[in-house]
Amino acid sequence: xxxxxxxxxxxxxxxxxxxxxxxxxxxxxxxxxxxxxxxxxxxxxxxxxxxxxxxxxxxxxxxxxxxxxxxxxxxxxxxxxxxxxxxxxxxxxxxxxxxxxxxxxxxxxxxxxxxxxxxxxxxxxxxxxxxxxxxxxxxxxxxxxxxxxxxxxxxxxxxxxxxxxxxxxxxxxxxxxxxxxxxxxxxxxxxxxxxxxxxxxxxxxxxxxxxxxxxxxxxxxxxxxxxxxxxxxxxxxx
Numbered sequence: 001x002x003x004x005x006x007x008x009x010x011x012x013x014x015x016x017x018x019x020x021x022x023x024x025x026x027x028x029x030x031x032x033x034x035x036x037x038x039x040x041x042x043x044x045x046x047x048x049x050x051x052x053x054x055x056x057x058x059x060x061x062x063x064x065x066x067x068x069x070x071x072x073x074x075x076x077x078x079x080x081x082x083x084x085x086x087x088x089x090x091x092x093x094x095x096x097x098x099x100x101x102x103x104x105x106x107x108x109x110x111x112x113x114x115x116x117x118x119x120x121x122x123x124x125x126x127x128x129x130x131x132x133x134x135x136x137x138x139x140x141x142x143x144x145x146x147x148x149x150x151x152x153x154x155x156x157x158x159x160x161x162x163x164x165x166x167x168x169x170x171x172x173x174x175x176x177x178x179x180x181x182x183x184x185x186x187x188x189x190x191x192x193x194x195x196x197x198x199x200x201x202x203x204x205x206x207x208x209x210x211x212x213x214x215x216x217x218x219x220x221x222x223x224x225x226x227x228x229x230x231x232x233x234x235x236x237x238x
Contacts, residue, residue, distance in 0.1 A: 018032060018078065021066075021069055022072075032078070033062060040086050041054055042054075043086055044090050045153065046158060046173050047170065047173065049127070049159070050126070051127045051130070056093070057089045058086060058089075061082070064085050076184070087188055090170070095166070126158055152173075156210075156211055157211065161173070161207065168206070169203065171203055172199075172200060172203040172207065175200055182197055182200075
């Protein structure tokens with residue numbers, strides 16, 4: 001069976017599930033959105049910096065999608081439509097919650113010879129993302145994406161994102177991680193292409209100032225498998 005035939009069959013199956021879901025078939029809806037769940041969860045995590053918050057936002061987004069399904073006219077792909085709903089669910093979460101301060105922002109620099117202070121209650125509010133939950137296929141993002149899927153959930157990247165205003169954060173993720181076009185991002189955020197390009201430029205500059213010179217993935221590649229084993233062995237020994 002050719003790839004084109006497989007893709008055509010998959011599209012037909014999706015249309016069948018979509019029609020059934022529009023008619024109120026909850027099982028059809030579950031099967032329709034389940035393949036997109038891992039990547040949507042990762043997207044919510046990038047937006048919010050918390051696995052727990054990401055799971056809550058995704059549940060809210062999927063409920064919104066279920067309720068809004070009768071109005072989905074398929075002018076865009078189902079995947080793009082789900083990302084639009086998930087992004088706006090995350091923006092609502094960001095708007096509701098108080099500003100969360102990163103550990104380095106709590107106080108000015110201190111003399112390294114001073115004794116330790118009391119631990120900060122929220123010093124680890126940015127959760128690491130479990131590798132087994134990533135669930136993204138290689139090459140799933142569009143070719144325009146600038147960040148690898150695994151690179152885009154590294155703590156350094158997630159921490160840098162949290163310093164961005166919400167719309168800049170969404171713009172950077174949709175354009176640079178997922179490779180959506182400026183027009184698609186503008187439709188998602190209900191703004192103009194010019195505003196998207198301006199926000200992206202500012203977001204890139206802010207994130208680049210905070211990211212390490214080399215990503216974790218690039219470091220792992222430079223070490224090679226043997227080098228990584230040596231680092232792990234040294235850590236275990238220590």
